[in-house]
Amino acid sequence: MEQALEEVRTRIAHAARIARRDPGEVTLIAVSKTHPAEAIARLIAAGQRVFGENRVQETAEKWPALRAAHPDVELHLVGQLQSNKADEAVALFDCIHSVDRPSLVTALGKAMAKAGRRVPCFVQVNIGAEEQKGGCAIADLPALLEQARAADLPVIGLMCVPPAGIEAAPFFALLDKLARDHGLAGRSMGMSDDFETAVMLGATHIRVGSALFGARG
Template sequence: MSDNATQRLATVHEDIARACKIAHREPAEVTLVAVSKTHPAEAIAPLIDAGQRVFGENRVQEAADKWPALRERHGDIALHLVGQLQSNKAEDAVRLFDCIHSLDRSSLVTALARASDRAGRQVPCFVQVDVGEEEQKGGCAIAALPALLAEARAADIPIAGLMCVPPFGIEPAPYFALLAKLADDHGLAGRSMGMSGDFATAVMLGATHVRVGTALFGGR
């Protein structure tokens, strides 16, 4: 498993570097978030041993169950919440995570601001944008983005950038380009976009954070 993890990690880094070269970017500009959702600690440890230090989880409770022990054992791990966040889990999320990728509504701004005050800790957040206009997915509507950003800034929530999940089964490049333009329009450097099947495209279109699970852990 350790050799497989090392090889998979090296392959993903090579793909990122290749995409960066095409786009005249530096690989250091791209943060690889290894999405470890549903994977047990014993599957995660080899990637840590191979040098990966940024991980992503979809659910607060799952992260709370497995990451405290992993962090105690391995030290300097940054943990990102990449899944949807319920407002009633905001306080737990602020205490556990170093970055949240799914700020998408006014009620969550309120909950995160309150949680930050209680925890004495501010966690950078990506605002998730519904670039595909899919009601079943999280993300704020494009038209609602300026107001949500203003509300988050007024609540002293650090804005890391914008995040998106393009529609499944459709060429993702136009959606990545749209998110990049929205980020530019609002003066935001961070763009969380791209997963195992399309992260190279996302990198070429300006991704600063790619959320990669299957390419690193294999299929579930």
């Protein structure tokens, strides 16, 4: 696992150099969903400090002891979030990547105000217009961003999951353009199979699971 982390970091740096970017501009999120605390602890020991989880309940069960032992670790929610879990998400996570609808904006705004904690957020865009995926439609993005700002959500960028089985580059390029058009610095895009392409097209956060942990537990 330590070797896998070093290899992923090397690949990020290589892709960044090709794009004439500083590798330090890219945050590697180790997606630890379904993997046990022991595996996560190994990556922490190897120097990884930013992790991603998909589900509030799994995070609440798995992470308190890890965070107590390693208070410098950052935890990102990279999966879909139900509005009724907003309070828990604000308490558990340091960043939320899946803001995608008005009801969730409202719930998160209230949860952050109640907690006195402003958690940075990405707005998830349904970049391939796939009915089965989360994310707001591209046409709805301006209105959702306006609502998020009105709710005092600290929106730092956009996130996407391109359609499977086809070339991801056009979708990453589109997300990059949308982020630029809306004055947002963050681009959460790229996973184990395509993170190098994402880095070359402007990703600031990549979400890598299997390339670090192997097959899901």
